[in-house]
Amino acid sequence: MIGVFPEVSGRILINGDWKKVSKTKKVINPAKIEEVVGEVALCSTQDVDDAIKAASDVFKSWSRTSVEERADRMRQASEKLSPLVEENVSLLVRENGKTLVESKKDLLRCIQVMNQMADTLIEWWKPVDLSGALQSVQIRRRARGVTAVISPWNSPLILTFKRVIPAVLAGNTVVIKPATNCPLTVLTFLKAVASSFPPGVINIVTGSGAMIGEVLCSDPRVKAICFTGSTDTGKTIMRQAASTVKKLYMELGGNDPALILPDAALDRTDIERIRGGVLRASGQVCSAIKRIYVHESRYVEFVDKLKSGFERVVVGNGIHPDTTMGPLNNKGQFDYVKGLVERTKQSGAQVAELGQKLNSDSWEEGYFMNPSIVTNISHDSELVHAEQFGPVIPVIPYTELSQAIEMANDTQYGLRASVWTSDERKAAEIADYLEAGAVFHNNHTIFKDLRLDFPGIKESGFSKETQWGSLELFTDSYGFAN
Incomplete structure (x- = not known):
């Protein structure tokens, strides 16, 4: 047409x-x-x-x-x-x-x-x-x-x-x-x-x-x-x-980590910000959250809450006002992310495909994907180390903070990172150890003042x-x- x-x-x-x-x-x-x-x-x-x-x-x-x-x-x-x-x-x-x-x-x-x-x-x-x-x-x-x-x-x-x-x-x-x-x-x-x-x-x-x-x-x-x-x-x-x-x-490129500490609020605001950090522009953002490390004491709670947040996502043609997540931009990216998800499933990880289809009848007419949360996945997996550039996010538990920081830094990338905790001073201390051009506390977004420029x-x-x-x-x- x-x-x-x-x-x-x-x-x-x-x-x-x-x-x-x-x-x-x-x-x-x-x-x-x-x-x-x-x-x-x-x-x-x-x-x-x-x-x-x-x-x-x-x-x-x-x-x-x-x-x-x-x-x-x-x-x-x-x-x-x-x-x-x-x-x-x-x-x-x-x-x-x-x-x-x-x-x-x-x-x-x-x-x-x-x-x-x-x-x-x-x-x-x-x-x-x-x-x-x-x-x-x-x-x-x-x-x-x-x-x-x-x-x-x-x-x-x-x-x-x-x-x-x-x-x-x-x-x-x-x-x-x-x-x-x-x-x-x-x-x-x-x-x-x-x-x-x-x-x-x-x-x-x-x-x-x-x-x-x-x-x-x-x-x-x-x-x-x-x-x-x-x-x-x-x-x-x-x-x-x-x-x-x-x-x-x-x-x-980027492979941004989010670290969820034991004292994170994980209230509705936190979950909405994390969901936005993952799914903005269908995940096709270099500074999007691409992997999440959660303290084991909050892991089940966090996954359940994030799943509830993802379930509210409406996937469809962006021209419709009810759509909250549009398609991927092109066939090459669509095929890559679909293949990555399929290989992740074959590895034994659990992939929960969530969200709502705005229009099931026209779903195959575009490059649409449901947002997905991946659990039971190893830190060494392809998805964790790739820049997936799509609406799929791995969630990995950790025991010690030092372990989470080590995993967060275990990448060739260093664009953005975020720390989720009720203790701002603690977040600032952790930021000193994260290898990223910018670190956000209880958010993962852009700088509101667009003049600010922090490179990777x-x-x-x-x-x-x-x-x-x-x-x-x-x-x-x-x-x-x-």
Whole structure:
């Protein structure tokens, strides 16, 4: 089934021109795979080169504009986006699979990032005085140059905007490569944003990730790469970017543990937060809870309560207001998670498939899965050590806290973790021993202030922590002394 396509369907943006290309690929609705939502352009290597050239040509003039002008343009762009939220929520639902509530939050957060970063820019750009008795010294900042932003399909809007917005505000020009599975809302929003900036400041190419990534990583005109996605792909980008020593920002995979201590409240609020930490976006979140370690004294109680919470989940087409969990985004991810669950069952673990089907008759029309809780599973199992990226969670008992911490750290990942206890001081002490970029107490969520940026460690990526958000990632600092 084919509906009315959005204006950006099958197009890329180069130097202000929304170019139509000859080769395209269908973008389908994961809740109804026969429905074509639009098309994504499959650009050529020449298209990517043209985008880099456009960004490179305008960089000198754009980087020399005042911070006040850059901030003003960003605020103007945010005003253009506000009216687009309501009319594009359904587009994001149809191409991504998220629920209406989740999708609207993502769109609104994009506007929030734009305004927060614009407000922060002026103060942040001021020189930092490091003068001493012997010498006057300042830290000053300058834009890096052409910045490539490669964004994922799971949270396409916010994970694109959290990189593009600070990059542009800091005086860089960008070449953006959205995911081919759900690029349409990203393109629609960025079309409005790009119109507030000179041609060439924002360019967008779509198509083969391998081809586009290699061109962006090998071109000496590209000075920085921002990538959000799998660890394996991140390693490939690091190798390709090494020849020109590019600056890299890597937000990669995760296998986040949640530790439930004996004194955890496990009240309705706790259970709802844990359920949300597991099932947000159908579990397709790098920082979702992916394994839970529960003290043996609370294990049975916890599993029973979490099962009750999962039973209230309504799985269906995200466009329906009663749906609380949508489908998985694409066939590859759907097949992987289904296979992982099947192998887990064959290993002897107990898999409880829970939740309610919104519509049994249309269940086979999309990539739907019931949320599952897995018990009687070994810490050494595939599910526990994989980044499942789906609505299935292993729950493992422990006896001693030291054992739980050891198991939590027994992974190549180090993105997020959470500690559930009534003792905040105890949670802070445990956080010192957990190998994660951020640790939450009695929650497993995002930072409410979207400027805050806490990177992962180990194979979950790298950058740096900063009160100024991602702005620090997109400039080179230098010392000025006299």
